[in-house]
Amino acid sequence: MDKTPADNQTPLTAEAEAHVPEVSAAPDSPEEIEARTNSFLPELLTVSPSPHIRTEDTSRSIMLDVCISLMPALIWGIYVFGWRVLTLTLISVGFAVGSEFLYEKLMKKPVTILDFSTVVTGLLLALNLPVSVPLWMPAVGAVFAIIVVKQLFGGLGKNFVNPALAARVFLFAWPGHMSTFTSPGDKLSAAALKIAETDIVAGATPLASLKNGVLPDTSLFDMIIGYESGCIGEVSALLLAAGGIYLLARRVITWHIPVSYIGTVLLVTFVFAKSSLPFDFALAEIFSGGLFLGAIFMATDYATSPVTNMGRVVYGIGCGLLTVFIRYFGGYAEGVSFSILIMNLLVWYIDRYSKPVRFGGVKVDEAGK
Numbered sequence: 588m589d590k591t592p593a594d595n596q597t598p599l600t601a602e603a604e605a606h607v608p609e610v611s612a613a614p615d616s617p618e619e620i621e622a623r624t625n626s627f628l629p630e631l632l633t634v635s636p637s638p639h640i641r642t643e644d645t646s647r648s649i650m651l652d653v654c655i656s657l658m659p660a661l662i663w664g665i666y667v668f669g670w671r672v673l674t675l676t677l678i679s680v681g682f683a684v685g686s687e688f689l690y691e692k693l694m695k696k697p698v699t700i701l702d703f704s705t706v707v708t709g710l711l712l713a714l715n716l717p718v719s720v721p722l723w724m725p726a727v728g729a730v731f732a733i734i735v736v737k738q739l740f741g742g743l744g745k746n747f748v749n750p751a752l753a754a755r756v757f758l759f760a761w762p763g764h765m766s767t768f769t770s771p772g773d774k775l776s777a778a779a780l781k782i783a784e785t786d787i788v789a790g791a792t793p794l795a796s797l798k799n800g801v802l803p804d805t806s807l808f809d810m811i812i813g814y815e816s817g818c819i820g821e822v823s824a825l826l827l828a829a830g831g832i833y834l835l836a837r838r839v840i841t842w843h844i845p846v847s848y849i850g851t852v853l854l855v856t857f858v859f860a861k862s863s864l865p866f867d868f869a870l871a872e873i874f875s876g877g878l879f880l881g882a883i884f885m886a887t888d889y890a891t892s893p894v895t896n897m898g899r900v901v902y903g904i905g906c907g908l909l910t911v912f913i914r915y916f917g918g919y920a921e922g923v924s925f926s927i928l929i930m931n932l933l934v935w936y937i938d939r940y941s942k943p944v945r946f947g948g949v950k951v952d953e954a955g956k
Contacts, residue, residue: 646702646703647702650702650707651703652833652837652839653884654707654710656830656833656839657714657830657884658830659823661714661819661820663813663822663823663826664714664819664822667771667772667813667822668718668769668773668774669775670777671774673777674722674777675720675819676713676725678713679709679710679713679729680709680710681729682709682725682729682730683708683709683733684705684706684709686729686733686734687737687738688700690733696742699743708733708737708751709729711820711884712728712729712732712751712754713725713819714820714821714880715755715819715877715880716728716755716765716818719767719768719782721782722779722780722781724761724764728755728757729754731757732751732754736750736753736754746890747890747891747931748891748928748932749885751885752881752885752928753928756925756928766919768817768818770816771814771822792816793810793871793876794875794920794921795920797861797871798915798920802862802867805875807870807871810824810871810875811824811825815875818877824873824874824878827883831879834883834887841887841896841899843896843900843903844886844892844899844906845886847902847904847907848878848886848903848904848907849879851903851904851906851908852878852911853873854869855907855911857869859911876914876921878910880923881923881924885927886903886927892931893937897941898934898937898942901937902937905933906926906930909926909930910926
């Protein structure tokens with residue numbers, strides 16, 4: 588009779604048996620395999636799942652950079668309109684942070700207020716308001732921005748429109764407050780819950796004149812530095828541009844959206860100027876209103892803007908065309924907020940059709956062929 592393979596095996600000595608690994612009943616888990624593999628490899632040679640990105644930036648550091656870049660415009664707003672600017676800003680930021688904290692506590696979610704994203708939202712909302720609004724308006728707007736626009740859609744990075752802009756448009760439900768602008772140098776009470784109409788020295792914004800085809804009385808120099816009527820943070824194009832340069836230097840944003848946005852408005856208003864002085868008219872259009880604030884700080888929001896450079900250019904051009912269209916034909920003199928919100932809704936399509944072709948890839952039709 589032939590011997591079985593087991594009969595041909597040489598018995599192991601006691602020393603050899605001690606070195607035979609035990610066979611577990613269940614296979615190793617992926618976590619155990621990864622831990623065992625990584626123990627033999629340096630960190631730089633360990634490959635994690637894609638995307639393979641190494642950066643020192645965090646949400647907190649990025650949002651802090653945005654806060655720093657907005658400080659010159661905020662300080663200038665306090666200089667032009669008085670300490671009520673600081674009151675409105677503190678209320679807006681405070682209610683933004685507080686509403687996010689309470690919502691996440693009630694929903695038993697991780698508290699994320701230390702990433703400073705809510706501070707940025709509250710700050711941007713305040714800068715988008717006239718200084719004469721009642722003190723309850725930034726509070727209502729901040730709660731709407733954080734709870735309705737941000738948290739109900741999943742939190743940071745999952746909102747499909749810019750929260751501060753959505754809150755500003757929501758506050759247009761009170762058009763009388765949102766369209767009353769004070770003259771520069773008219774310092775209102777910092778603590779009054781509501782400003783009486785008799786205490787407001789109303790000033791016409793340059794955009795109101797431009798809408799009627801008339802060059803504003805405000806000089807181009809005053810429009811650039813920001814000594815004009817308007818919302819708190821949108822008056823100084825110079826300081827907003829300085830903040831944008833800081834963000835570019837810190838690589839928080841790229842040039843594609845601001846340049847394509849502002850450039851489109853400049854070109855279209857020059858070609859289709861409502862004045863016999865087209866260049867002066869085009870310059871007044873870009874240096875007045877909220878164009879610089881919107882193009883630099885809100886159109887570039889990571890969650891609501893395209894991820895490809897080509898997509899960002901298309902997005903900026905679309906914002907510029909819509910801004911001019913609304914300024915020319917809309918009921919409001921300003922169109923920045925509405926144009927950015929509309930383009931926010933188209934970002935998914937822009938990303939889809941502007942994504943680069945994979946190297947070595949083959950185009951596949953809908954049938955999978």
